[in-house]
Amino acid sequence: MRVTPVNPMGGGRRAEVMGQSSVAEVCRLLVVGPTSQVELSVPCHVPLADLMPALLRGLGPDLADRGLEHSGWVAQRLGEPPLDEDDSVAEHGLLDGDTVHLRPRSEQIPPLDFDDLIDGVSSGIKARSGLWRPRTTRLASLLALAGWLVVALAALPASGYHYRALIAAEAVVLLGAVTVATSRLVVDRSVAALTGAAMVGFVIEAAALGVADAGAGGDPASTARLMLMTGSAAAVVGAGLLLLLTAGHPSARPLALAGTAVACGGFVGCGLGTLAGLDRTQTAAVIALLCVGARPLVPVAAFTCAGLALPPLPVEPGELQDDIDPEPSAEVLARAAAADVNMTALHAACGVLSAAALVTMALDHHWIPTALVVLVGLAQALASRPMTSTWHRAALLLPAVAGLVVIVLPIGARAGDGSEPGWLAPAVSLAFALAAAGCARVLPRRRMTPMWGRAGDFAHITALVLAVPLVSWLLGLIGLIRSVVG
Template sequence: MAQSSAAEVCRLLVIGPTSRVDLSVPTHVPLTDLMPALLRSLGPDLADRGLEHSGWVVQRLGSPPLDEDLSVAEHELLDGDTVHVRPRSDQIPPLDFDDLIDGISTGISARSGLWRPRTTHAVSALALVVWLLVALAVPVLAGPHVPTPAAGARGAHGTTDAGGDAFGRPVTVGVVAMLLFVAMVVSGRGQRDRAVTALLGGAVVAFAVEAVVLQVADADAGAGAGARLPEMLLAGAGVAVLASLLVLVVASGRDTLLPVGLAVAAMALAAAVAGELSSAAGLDWTQVAAVMALLCVAARPAVPMASFKLAGLTLPPLPVEPEDLQDDIDPEPGAELLARTARADRFMTALHAASGVVSTVAVLRLALAPGWLPAAVALLVGFAQVLAARPMTSTWHRLALGLPAGAGLVAVVLSLPGRSGGLGGGAALPMVLALLLATVAAACAYVLPRRRLTPIWGRLGDWGHATALAVSVPLVVGMLGGIGFIRSVVG
């Protein structure tokens, strides 16, 4: 049974005058509307017998009758609770206690001001608001980071002074906004608490506005807040509108719009990470491209599971005891399951497309950069992405991985004459590579549609994929200056 359906029913043990029955009742329906179903479950003539004694009431043992105008949820009835259906003229009297401690405990439980589940929810939501406001205030109170000569100078190992702030205020706040956006998406898809989802959505807008305002303020910290106030207001208003639209798209739950918002958020997060690598870590854009290309390849295996979770699909826990085999055996509603499967596929397409855009930019930067290391990384990353597309059955998923790889290979081959120098000798190698790749493409067009490959080719593809990733990691480390660092340490 789906989580949303399970959260809207309550399983009660209902005890009547001559019988008892286990029932699953909706939590949002008033008791007065549930009474006919309860009476029919306890006996076929029970409703007519109620005319003899002014009807029936529902009560807990030793408690007054429940208000029939309130629902099960408003009475705070939980799964497994027991209620009694009694004649209105023969209600269960208040209990007498043969134990003093038991009576005191019951009296304390019935007092006013008792801490209830809704109190926990309200206090937790208030704490969420307070800590989000604290997180908003911290970057403002910290002030702009002005690097000192000691903190700004980098040593041989590429480290900064421990007292300096390695992350700028706008980037830090922007990353927090992205994380809150992801949390809002997860909370909204679960549909368990709309209040928390609304608070997270408001926090996304607030943090996005703060990030842009801090960026404008830090761009010219010496000019003072008054000189930058118009730009800060304009930028803050624009980002507030855009962030609010993005939050509304996600909150609307429209399947056609939500994947688009997810893809935009993923690309924005990748851009923030790339900007932070350039500004805080001091990497040039070729080094940033190498790191981002490797991150895209490394994050690809997490896309299916993330899409699975975002679509609201959950796997039942593995059975531990023999009796666990009887749990979660209810059939899944066909229409709902197919709709969620299609939703998961759209999420996968959006995430693969976002990764493809980032990977294309990174691979093209590497392919056109001088030196053999960036070109080698571009070739290996492209090779790994082509092999990673083998088990996929979606055209869009394969294109999202194959197009960046193809763009990188084409750019590397076209850049080889410039790397080699002369037109005669320099044109031979790229021409041979282009003809070799054309031969491979022709062979694939002829063989793959007509013949089913043996499993050994799948194993070779797995080994090639793992080898390309394993070789690309030390090459990226070399581009980042890791070899010089090792030499300085080893001597």
């Protein structure tokens, strides 16, 4: 802390509490004590309890010790109750130039009496909740921006104009320029995220409208499949462009990563349905297996996107003696946190795709898709064992649970027409409930031995191995092999 005089003629002093906060994160306050006053520059996001020693030293060297005589000091604004010492300056809404009084806890400033009724009513109204503040204006403006972008996206397909695709392409160029300007020049990430998302939507819309206008009068089913294929390809391009635009903003990169991964999965699914002629159940089976195969690559991709790179492994004996340059701790910790967020985004994207695939297969009541849902769900549940992040585990477990629920619920509906026994759905549900109760009782209290870990690995591999021939059967590869062999 550094204390410098501010006005020798007036007897005041100016104390600057210098920390690691930047100039933009400090607030200048006038702190009034029993016999003196100081002008302080204090960090906005430090609790008031941590600032009190510095405030007292700025007012006088003996004030901290004098606080033992009257149960300490409190900070309060004139006519208001004491400020909560657990909250920061920003949480109290203190602004530059505000005055704060330090008073003994037993001699707090009492509430002010109003000699002007209008002034009292005004003060009471200002203290009510729901006041319109500058951040409310920003939130309302962002909501208006999002709403009008949605209206623009919805209005263009319904217009019937001949050059709809061209207008959508022009909107892509305009929104792309706005996104670049707001992300790089103005550095307004909220506006950049909204305009970037709208840009991706207009890319998809331009491609779909172009295909629809070109295929007018043709086969509706073929046109619809082609529109989906083109729209998904445009989504990949738009998401990739959004990923490039957010390269300089680490906070926006996870959303762009997740959007790109989901768009790529949708493109693969539409491509399988359009080019290979697969139905939705077959496409869902392939997507589910691709998600299972892509999950081991998630940590590597997140590690790379965070800008981390491991040094090459030594090859020659002499390389073992080479010195490794130390990495700055702050940079390593920041990039490690970014890698964790990127990994969460990629796991969430895989979770969205696998949930859609498992639910689609569960809606097909044949035994092969049902068995695939059970096996893939079991594999995802077992793959979550080594993960320590709640979000990573949720991205694996929730799709599996969703697929199982969609399998179990229709069993009760089919029991009414006699195709399924009426006791099957409650029995399966109770079995899962008892298994969950056992996990809640045993797993938090007991450390599992390595034998159970090896058993889980074996069950995981077995589920994946059994799923491959079922997918082959579902795609018709088994029949093709039998016809070729003989």
